[in-house]
Amino acid sequence: xxxxxxxxxxxxxxxxxxxxxxxxxxxxxxxxxxxxxxxxxxxxxxxxxxxxxxxxxxxxxxxxxxxxxxxxxxxxxxxxxxxxxxxxxxxxxxxxxxxxxxxxxxxxxxxxxxxxxxxxxxxxxxxxxxxxxxxxxxxxxxxxxxxxxxxxxxxxxxxxxxxxxxxxxxxxxxxxxxxxxxxxxxxxxxxxxxxxxxxxxxxxxxxxxxxxxxxxxxxxxxxxxxxxxxxxxxxxxxxxxxxxxxxxxxxxxxxxxxxxxxxxxxxxxx
Amino acid sequence: xxxxxxxxxxxxxxxxxxxxxxxxxxxxxxxxxxxxxxxxxxxxxxxxxxxxxxxxxxxxxxxxxxxxxxxxxxxxxxxxxxxxxxxxxxxxxxxxxxxxxxxxxxxxxxxxxxxxxxxxxxxxxxxxxxxxxxxxxxxxxxxxxxxxxxxxxxxxxxxxxxxxxxx
Numbered sequence: 001x002x003x004x005x006x007x008x009x010x011x012x013x014x015x016x017x018x019x020x021x022x023x024x025x026x027x028x029x030x031x032x033x034x035x036x037x038x039x040x041x042x043x044x045x046x047x048x049x050x051x052x053x054x055x056x057x058x059x060x061x062x063x064x065x066x067x068x069x070x071x072x073x074x075x076x077x078x079x080x081x082x083x084x085x086x087x088x089x090x091x092x093x094x095x096x097x098x099x100x101x102x103x104x105x106x107x108x109x110x111x112x113x114x115x116x117x118x119x120x121x122x123x124x125x126x127x128x129x130x131x132x133x134x135x136x137x138x139x140x141x142x143x144x145x146x147x148x149x150x151x152x153x154x155x156x157x158x159x160x161x162x163x164x165x166x167x168x169x170x171x172x173x174x175x176x177x178x179x180x181x182x183x184x185x186x187x188x189x190x191x192x193x194x195x196x197x198x199x200x201x202x203x204x205x206x207x208x209x210x211x212x213x214x215x216x217x218x219x220x221x222x223x224x225x226x227x228x229x230x231x232x233x234x235x236x237x238x239x240x241x242x243x244x245x246x247x248x249x250x251x252x253x254x255x256x257x258x259x260x261x262x263x264x265x266x267x268x269x270x
Numbered sequence: 271x272x273x274x275x276x277x278x279x280x281x282x283x284x285x286x287x288x289x290x291x292x293x294x295x296x297x298x299x300x301x302x303x304x305x306x307x308x309x310x311x312x313x314x315x316x317x318x319x320x321x322x323x324x325x326x327x328x329x330x331x332x333x334x335x336x337x338x339x340x341x342x343x344x345x346x347x348x349x350x351x352x353x354x355x356x357x358x359x360x361x362x363x364x365x366x367x368x369x370x371x372x373x374x375x376x377x378x379x380x381x382x383x384x385x386x387x388x389x390x391x392x393x394x395x396x397x398x399x400x401x402x403x404x405x406x407x408x409x410x411x412x413x414x415x416x417x418x419x420x421x422x423x424x425x426x427x428x429x430x431x432x433x434x435x436x437x
Binding site: 051052085092103129132 | 315317318319320321322323325327331332363365434
């Protein structure tokens with residue numbers, strides 16, 4: 001088996017499948033995944049924001065609920081999804097044990113191509129993160145901000161959430177009191193006792209609203225495997241596509257925002 | 271070695287278009303041997319990749335921490351540092367990967383925050399931070415990290431240790 005889930009639990013497996021499904025919304029990612037998911041990888045899930053890859057042990061660590069707070073080129077903080085973080089690390093799997101830490105430049109460049117496809121915000125370079133809260137908990141692998149508003153795609157249904165507040169990323173509620181109630185808001189409450197100003201239950205716009213109805217929720221496993229077969233068929237017809245995309249990213253130097261094919265508008269639209 | 275001073279005289283003048291700017295000669299001073307109460311070195315495996323750039327907060331999680339209270343080890347460490355570090359133009363764009371913490375007897379901490387050099391055989395970048403006098407950008411010879419790894423091999427007090435830290 002190419003991929004080994006070292007600490008598989010049902011919720012982790014579902015998160016993985018949902019993330020792969022979500023990433024296939026990007027053609028670049030779809031072709032890339034068809035290749036990289038054939039490799040031997042040890043996947044260790046966690047819930048402590050460890051999103052990393054160790055070439056020596058061929059171990060990919062991934063937190064399915066860890067969003068990345070990035071600083072866009074225009075200085076605005078926005079959030080990328082956990083799924084995009086998985087893609088970032090999978091790109092390192094493809095890279096293998098290269099020499100310098102700034103393999104991160106090419107990984108960020110490829111991440112930017114996929115983020116643009118998925119309408120996620122992009123960081124102008126690897127270091128451009130919003131501190132000190134650069135890693136924040138979200139409630140779904142696809143949860144990210146789009147035009148400053150939380151969105152996610154769960155079982156094929158698009159949801160729109162609350163406006164993103166970079167100054168209070170932790171005070172959205174998942175609790176049953178106040179706000180939208182229920183498990184329906186984008187970011188986990190790190191202040192469940194409500195000690196933080198505005199924390200606890202009643203939060204601004206703590207909700208998810210379906211914005212694309214009429215789709216049946218597919219079973220995650222059947223969705224994944226049928227999609228995987230299709231990808232193989234597509235990929236076999238254009239075998240160099242992934243390689244070319246990879247080379248393109250590798251050859252990029254400088255800010256990811258300067259990638260050919262990423263219009264300037266894309267860097268300021270979010 | 272009792273004292274470790276680095277005097278930097280590089281680029282005393284910078285010519286720019288029609289203007290002449292005089293650049294101050296900057297001296298970097300590392301603590302004296304007898305000022306130090308403890309040394310910590312954190313080294314992250316060179317091949318580790320992370321989604322987010324590392325910070326001082328998570329450096330000990332991803333890296334190995336070596337600590338010593340031995341004067342002999344202080345001396346060897348200062349010898350490595352004093353021969354390899356220079357001041358640099360101000361830059362906040364380095365990716366933190368390694369750190370040296372010099373804990374002083376007066377409770378001050380002198381920090382050397384270091385990247386891994388991007389270009390093979392190129393200079394590394396980093397920052398020297400003193401709680402008493404702020405921070406300044408530095409650059410260092412790439413060979414310094416190799417020497418730090420050799421130095422760390424003799425340090426028995428280790429946390430979160432894995433062999434890749436020393437490779």
